[in-house]
Amino acid sequence: MTAGPRSIEGAAWTGRRVGIGQALLRVVLALAIAFGGLAAGAGYWQVLRSSELSSAPNDAAVIAAARRVLRGEISDRDGVRLAWNKRDANGEPYRVYASDSLSGVIGYASRRFDKAGLERQWDAQLSGVVSADPLRDFLRKFQADPSDPQDLQTSLVLELQDAAVAALGRNRGAVVMLDPRTGEVLVLASTPTFDASAIANPDPETAGAAFRQVNEDERRPLLPRATQGRYVPGSTFKIVTAIAALGSGAVTPATSFEEQPAAEERGLLVDGFRVRDGHHPATGDRALEFDEAVEASCNIWFALAGLRTGGEALVDWAGRLGFGQPIPFDLPTAAAQVTGGGGSLGGGFSDRVELANAAYGQAETLATPLQMALVAAAVANDGTIMRPRLVIAATGKSGTTRFEPSVWQRVMSAGIADEIADAMRQAVAGDIGSAFTPGANVRGLRVAGKSGTAELEPGRSPHSWFIGFAPYDDPQIAIAVIVEESGGGSVKASPIAGDLLRDWRAWTRR
Amino acid sequence: MTRIRPRLRGRELGLLVIVALALVAGSLSLGAAGRLRAAQLEDGTTVELLALADSTQLLVFLGALFVAHLALVLAGRRTDQILLPTVGLLGGISLLLMERLPQDLAGGLGGLAQTQLVWLVLCIAVLTTLAVAVRNDGWLRRYKYTWAAAGVALLLLVFVFGREEESGARLTLVIGPISGQPTELLKVMLVIFLAGYLSENRSLLVEESTRLGPIRLPPLPYLAPMVAMWAIALGVVIVQRDLGAALLFFLVFLLLLYVSTGRFSFVALGLGAFAVGAVVLYRLFGHVQQRVDVWLDPWTDPLGAGYQVIQALHAFARGGLIGTGLGNGLPTVGGQPPIPALHTDFPFAALGEELGLVGILGILGLYLVLIARGFRIALAAEDEFRAILAAGLSLVISVQAFIIAGGNLKLIPLTGITLPFISYGGSSLLANAVIVGLLIALSERKLEPLPPIRPPGRLQRLLSRGAA
Numbered sequence A: 001m002t003a004g005p006r007s008i009e010g011a012a013w014t015g016r017r018v019g020i021g022q023a024l025l026r027v028v029l030a031l032a033i034a035f036g037g038l039a040a041g042a043g044y045w046q047v048l049r050s051s052e053l054s055s056a057p058n059d060a061a062v063i064a065a066a067r068r069v070l071r072g073e074i075s076d077r078d079g080v081r082l083a084w085n086k087r088d089a090n091g092e093p094y095r096v097y098a099s100d101s102l103s104g105v106i107g108y109a110s111r112r113f114d115k116a117g118l119e120r121q122w123d124a125q126l127s128g129v130v131s132a133d134p135l136r137d138f139l140r141k142f143q144a145d146p147s148d149p150q151d152l153q154t155s156l157v158l159e160l161q162d163a164a165v166a167a168l169g170r171n172r173g174a175v176v177m178l179d180p181r182t183g184e185v186l187v188l189a190s191t192p193t194f195d196a197s198a199i200a201n202p203d204p205e206t207a208g209a210a211f212r213q214v215n216e217d218e219r220r221p222l223l224p225r226a227t228q229g230r231y232v233p234g235s236t237f238k239i240v241t242a243i244a245a246l247g248s249g250a251v252t253p254a255t256s257f258e259e260q261p262a263a264e265e266r267g268l269l270v271d272g273f274r275v276r277d278g279h280h281p282a283t284g285d286r287a288l289e290f291d292e293a294v295e296a297s298c299n300i301w302f303a304l305a306g307l308r309t310g311g312e313a314l315v316d317w318a319g320r321l322g323f324g325q326p327i328p329f330d331l332p333t334a335a336a337q338v339t340g341g342g343g344s345l346g347g348g349f350s351d352r353v354e355l356a357n358a359a360y361g362q363a364e365t366l367a368t369p370l371q372m373a374l375v376a377a378a379v380a381n382d383g384t385i386m387r388p389r390l391v392i393a394a395t396g397k398s399g400t401t402r403f404e405p406s407v408w409q410r411v412m413s414a415g416i417a418d419e420i421a422d423a424m425r426q427a428v429a430g431d432i433g434s435a436f437t438p439g440a441n442v443r444g445l446r447v448a449g450k451s452g453t454a455e456l457e458p459g460r461s462p463h464s465w466f467i468g469f470a471p472y473d474d475p476q477i478a479i480a481v482i483v484e485e486s487g488g489g490s491v492k493a494s495p496i497a498g499d500l501l502r503d504w505r506a507w508t509r510r
Numbered sequence B: 001m002t003r004i005r006p007r008l009r010g011r012e013l014g015l016l017v018i019v020a021l022a023l024v025a026g027s028l029s030l031g032a033a034g035r036l037r038a039a040q041l042e043d044g045t046t047v048e049l050l051a052l053a054d055s056t057q058l059l060v061f062l063g064a065l066f067v068a069h070l071a072l073v074l075a076g077r078r079t080d081q082i083l084l085p086t087v088g089l090l091g092g093i094s095l096l097l098m099e100r101l102p103q104d105l106a107g108g109l110g111g112l113a114q115t116q117l118v119w120l121v122l123c124i125a126v127l128t129t130l131a132v133a134v135r136n137d138g139w140l141r142r143y144k145y146t147w148a149a150a151g152v153a154l155l156l157l158v159f160v161f162g163r164e165e166e167s168g169a170r171l172t173l174v175i176g177p178i179s180g181q182p183t184e185l186l187k188v189m190l191v192i193f194l195a196g197y198l199s200e201n202r203s204l205l206v207e208e209s210t211r212l213g214p215i216r217l218p219p220l221p222y223l224a225p226m227v228a229m230w231a232i233a234l235g236v237v238i239v240q241r242d243l244g245a246a247l248l249f250f251l252v253f254l255l256l257l258y259v260s261t262g263r264f265s266f267v268a269l270g271l272g273a274f275a276v277g278a279v280v281l282y283r284l285f286g287h288v289q290q291r292v293d294v295w296l297d298p299w300t301d302p303l304g305a306g307y308q309v310i311q312a313l314h315a316f317a318r319g320g321l322i323g324t325g326l327g328n329g330l331p332t333v334g335g336q337p338p339i340p341a342l343h344t345d346f347p348f349a350a351l352g353e354e355l356g357l358v359g360i361l362g363i364l365g366l367y368l369v370l371i372a373r374g375f376r377i378a379l380a381a382e383d384e385f386r387a388i389l390a391a392g393l394s395l396v397i398s399v400q401a402f403i404i405a406g407g408n409l410k411l412i413p414l415t416g417i418t419l420p421f422i423s424y425g426g427s428s429l430l431a432n433a434v435i436v437g438l439l440i441a442l443s444e445r446k447l448e449p450l451p452p453i454r455p456p457g458r459l460q461r462l463l464s465r466g467a468a
Helices: A008-011 A020-046 A051-052 A060-068 A102-105 A117-121 A123-129 A133-139 A160-170 A204-216 A232-246 A259-265 A292-297 A299-309 A311-320 A352-359 A369-380 A413-431 A492-510 B010-042 B055-075 B083-100 B114-131 B138-144 B144-161 B182-206 B220-240 B243-261 B265-282 B286-296 B306-321 B345-378 B384-408 B426-443 B458-467
Strands: A079-085 A092-098 A151-154 A173-176 A185-191 A268-270 A273-275 A384-386 A389-394 A397-402 A407-410 A448-454 A462-469 A477-483 B162-164 B169-173 B178-180 B210-212 B215-217
Touching: A008 A292, A020 A051, A020 B306, A020 B345, A020 B384, A051 B306, A060 B306, A079 A102, A092 A102, A102 A160, A102 A185, A117 A123, A160 A173, A160 A185, A160 A492, A173 A369, A232 A292, A232 A299, A232 A311, A232 A352, A232 A369, A232 A413, A232 A448, A232 A462, A259 A268, A259 A299, A268 A299, A268 A352, A273 A299, A273 A352, A292 A299, A292 A413, A299 A311, A299 A352, A299 B426, A311 A352, A311 A369, A369 A384, A369 A413, A369 A448, A369 A462, A369 A477, A369 B345, A413 A448, A413 A462, A448 A492, A462 A492, A477 A492, B010 B055, B010 B083, B055 B083, B055 B114, B083 B114, B083 B345, B083 B426, B138 B144, B138 B182, B144 B162, B144 B169, B144 B182, B144 B220, B144 B426, B178 B182, B182 B243, B182 B384, B182 B426, B220 B243, B243 B265, B243 B384, B265 B286, B306 B345, B345 B384, B345 B426, B384 B426
Parallel strands: none
Antiparallel strands: A079 A092, A151 A389, A173 A185, A173 A477, A268 A273, A384 A407, A389 A397, A448 A462, A462 A477, B162 B169, B169 B178, B210 B215
16 A cells, blocks of 8 residues: 555654555545644634633623613703713714713713713613623523613702802812701712713723823812712711710710810810810800800810710710711712721720810811711701612613612610700801801701811811701701811801702702 | 537536525525614614625625536536535625625725625636636646746745735735735645646655655755745745745645655654744744734733734634524624624634534535545546645645634634635635636546657747647
8 A cells, every 4th residue: 555665664763655645635634633623622612611701791792782782861850861872973872971060979981991980880770781690681692682771860959969069169079968858869079070971982082081181180080079088077076976975975965074164275184185175265264065065166075075975985876877887878988987996995096185186076087078968967867867879760661660768877866866956056056156157057047067177287278077957947958068178167168058058948949 | 629518517506506595595694683783773663684685796696606607517527516616605605794794894896795796706707717728737737947936936026015014914915006915826836836846756755865863854955945945934924924824835835745755754854844943933033922922822911912812712702502693793892893804814703603613613614625625636636746736726725724713713823814715805715716726627537638748948848839
């Protein structure tokens, strides 16, 4: 069968040779094996690795499906559209937003830059892949359209949201307004805002430029301050201390501290450190009671009340209000804190000085605007905090689901809440109080509240705070306003709160 | 001159009818998918589902196939009846794929599919012309060095006038209004040369005259062409940056060397030289290195160098066993298909997605049919030249299909070579048409007897041919 003599064949391992016919058959065999290898390779990718690869988030079909799907629209509580879709030249939808003022709440859904805010948190409902396994839905090739995008109705009021952002102006800051009876959030403003529509633009250049600009902005517009900004709360925290002190029974509304008047002059010595109050000459040298201490925003009184309450009780009662862990909400929230923790004193305070300072909202206390709005809401709603909510209804093919209010925390008795509410009313309407909260007292709307000036490290202007609710005898709205490093103390936040409460009243009368 | 008597080609006709039915079914499926998608965008409109994707284009293509069949019948030759339907089905799949892709991907003649159709019809025309007209192979075997010289000249032309592509490859020759990829033609010329050279020197190559220890080398003077081939392959890689063509030339050369000498040692030697060359190229050239690195692990740079390969693998994965159906796969992102350069480099992956593993096996089967028929012709050939030529021609198509399909499947590093009869592009289609046309011509049992060997003297030969 082979050409060539036997001697050659046996000469060396290289010596065997075959005839053309034989060689042709061997080459065909080799090619057949090679093509068999191709078939095996195809089988490997198309059968063994098929489901893994085709369900990966970077698979073109998964991306395309997400891009093709017409996301549900987002509206405010009056049905005003906040986010909806347009189509680009390829017929693929993209997102547009009603107002820049919404950027910190609604966020954006962009092809290139993923999603943020409500668009991210409620993505499954908005894009309609709510079933447990979206892949299975997708792979059912013969199903016409397995997705069920849902329209979301939020509790926001666009005109109030716009008004809040306008009131904050060029300042960095945040406003939260919510209904203490239902937990529905009407305003969740954060400045500076950004142009979410530009980031969601289908043109990669436009979107890229907008995203880059927002990311490089030193004022950090991408931080949703209302829910994730952690600020020194200053005197607004005195309401927390009041709840803890009265709730635990450490003090009563009639409690006064003998050493307080003298300490106003010389400063309060706690373990050798001086805690000094700096204001209200109008109260004279009288020992203040609870409501007067709130109205005059007396640091010494609250330092003493905090020391008497004790660190453990203060942290415990603050925890009932939501401090210490993220607040359950429709958006991610940052946890507020009374102390950095880790100290040997009860509640994790490092010493009594820290506790005394924390009791009037300095030291290491930090709170989000949403947290402080909930503190006001707890007082307004007879001691009960309703679970804060943004989405009140979702409408899909199968109909509308409404999300009902639910109780989140029962913090204190209605009696204690009333005592604190009375004091907060005085802090806005009283002779001394109104000096601290200029502009917060709206004619014809009985506002209760507490201002705050959060001292920061030397060289930085303090944050200006106001928390409150209205009407005082039938609370329907709670509010928290912070203006970052605005310099003017509470004079900055209080008038904003007053203006927004006036706008709110105008809106309710419509 | 004997009168040409038409001869019925029943098997070819039957197979062509099957091919036509398959393509009509494919076009119906593609048309329904397209109309459904359009209706979904507008929603609410009812659609007529039972209609061809593009009836004119398909009819033109099928018409060309049946005209080709008619021409072969009228020519009355006893030639292969399987090759034309096989090429017809591959070309038809190509046409459907091009109809299915965005029309603005390429093509100056009114879109991708339209342009591809023109080339396909030309391809059938060339194939038929060669199958009918080539009645002896003297012009092929006599001028083997001329063919080789022309091939090398083409290579040099590309070197001088070639247009550099984005990828850094220099594949396209542009002279005035004409542009093309000469490596496609070069591969045909090279096979003709090799068939001539190897058949002539076969006995010499087989004789042992040079030994290096236990390794038997071909006689040194005859080693020169081998080294030249190796050098050409390297040159193609370095100058044109065309790894695929280099691999193709070298593999075809080695396999033909084996066919003609029957010595595996030569193949081993060649593979050794190939390995050395590969290592050196890997070390020296960034583009070679990148190709290999991407092949080893595309996921280290999923959005950059590895993007194409990963997207192709995803396409295969999405197709699964039975595929998404023509027109239902290849999800567009921003109006573009998911794999860059899909129509030229990744039609195999595209078909893997839309036709599934079943379709892939079918297409591989079609190439195996081409191989089987080519080697059958080689085995039945009357002399060594024809045997090696037929084997070489079918090797070019099958090895090329293997290189690009293997690249798509990440079995071997990806190269930018075309998938025969399916990839978009005229040069490739025409070169492969020449190959199959020659194969059909060579398949005639009773090809005209060889003219007697004439004494050397080109002028005299020309004169005598002119007189004949």
